[in-house]
Amino acid sequence: MDINAKGTFLCCQTVVKEMIKHKSGKIINLSSIASKTAEYANSIYCASKAAVNMISQTLALEVAEHNINVNAICPAYTDTDMMQNVFTNRGPVEGMTPKEYKAFSESLVPLGRMAKPTEIAELIAFLASENASFITGATYTIAGGKELH
Numbered sequence: 001m002d003i004n005a006k007g008t009f010l011c012c013q014t015v016v017k018e019m020i021k022h023k024s025g026k027i028i029n030l031s032s033i034a035s036k037t038a039e040y041a042n043s044i045y046c047a048s049k050a051a052v053n054m055i056s057q058t059l060a061l062e063v064a065e066h067n068i069n070v071n072a073i074c075p076a077y078t079d080t081d082m083m084q085n086v087f088t089n090r091g092p093v094e095g096m097t098p099k100e101y102k103a104f105s106e107s108l109v110p111l112g113r114m115a116k117p118t119e120i121a122e123l124i125a126f127l128a129s130e131n132a133s134f135i136t137g138a139t140y141t142i143a144g145g146k147e148l149h
Contacts, residue, residue: 004048009055012070016063025068026128029056031139033076033147041093049074053139060137069136071127076143077105077114110145 008029019025034042035049053072060070077083084098091101106113123142126132141147 001044001048001051004045005051005055008052012055012059016059016068019068020063020066023067025063025066026132027056027059027068027070028124028127029070029072031056031072031074033074033141033143035074035139036141036147036149041090056139057137064136069127069132071132071135071137072139073120073123073127074139074141074143074147075115075120076109076141076146078120079114079116083114108146109143113144115142115144 012027012029015025015027019027029052031052032045032049034046035053038046053074056070056072063070087098087102087105091098094101094104096104120142123140127135127140141149
């Protein structure tokens with residue numbers, strides 16, 4: 001909760017002050033698909049990421065009059081070192097080796113693979129661009145079909 005919810009809140013609170021002075025800005029918070037669907041033995045993480053979504057949506061309403069856009073991205077499994085640690089740590093909780101847990105996790109994704117970090121970065125770049133000037137208060141799922149809302 002300190003990192004995901006409180007950290008997001010404090011960062012937003014800090015940058016919004018400057019953005020209001022300039023009457024423009026883009027905030028893109030990183031959430032997770034775990035914010036939208038519960039995961040076994042992962043309640044605090046799920047709740048903390050759901051808080052990120054609600055902080056983003058509420059802040060979007062509060063700062064819209066200052067031409068500030070606020071959105072959140074909810075990725076699924078992304079091929080990073082952090083995700084490899086998840087496979088290592090959660091695999092045994094799920095009764096699997098890390099390799100088995102990775103294969104199982106990827107089997108849950110209709111596209112059959114994890115996201116590349118660059119795929120997440122492309123969505124961030126779009127939301128930070130002027131092409132997304134009318135998008136605010138949204139939570140974007142980027143999950144290869146694993147999560148559909």
